[in-house]
Amino acid sequence: RKEVEQDPGPFNVPEGATVAFNCTYSNSASQSFFWYRQDCRKEPKLLMSVYSSGNEDGRFTAQLNRASQYISLLIRDSKLSDSATYLCVATHGEYGNKLVFGAGTILRVKS
């Protein structure tokens, strides 16, 4: 079983749609969680951190449920520029600095 699992998609949505991605992690010792965005043939870029209390950054909302080891990302009012692969990430290790990446969920926003 992969340590971080995501639905690979692709999610094909029209502009303006709301789309939600889910992710589960298996290591209960994981301490921090993030969503990264990766464009084709590029490095991943940090989108946002994920907290149990939930956090919002503009059109993006992330949520963590530690009890069920579940992470979500909600994108509202999708833009064409949101098309990318979204990576769910958990940390572990002695210093909490090792990143474990999910395989990513592909989002394609179409006009």
Add this chain to the structure above:
Amino acid sequence: GAVVSQHPSWVICKSGTSVKIECRSLDFQATTMFWYRQFPKQSLMLMATSNEGSKATYEQGVEKDKFLINHASLTLSTLTVTSAHPEDSSFYICSAAGTSVSGSYNEQFFGPGTRLTVL
């Protein structure tokens, strides 16, 4: 965020040759650098963690004699793929972070990656 560069951005080489990839933190001192590998349509996989001035810590299944890592300064780490073979063809990405306090996460800043193709 901080800037991390990688060189080269892509390389094509013959089987059996060695390839060196450089990772530099341009505007901060990176006490820890990480090397990842990403095969097509797969997730980034951590290969090794290196702290400046000490030996790298390799993840399970990663051959330390094949993937040589040097982190001689606070701004430079190198990954050398020795005797590269076609199965080593992949996207190699480094990241850099400042000092970690035990139990807390220190943001990693990623380089743009190096695409290696071994013929």
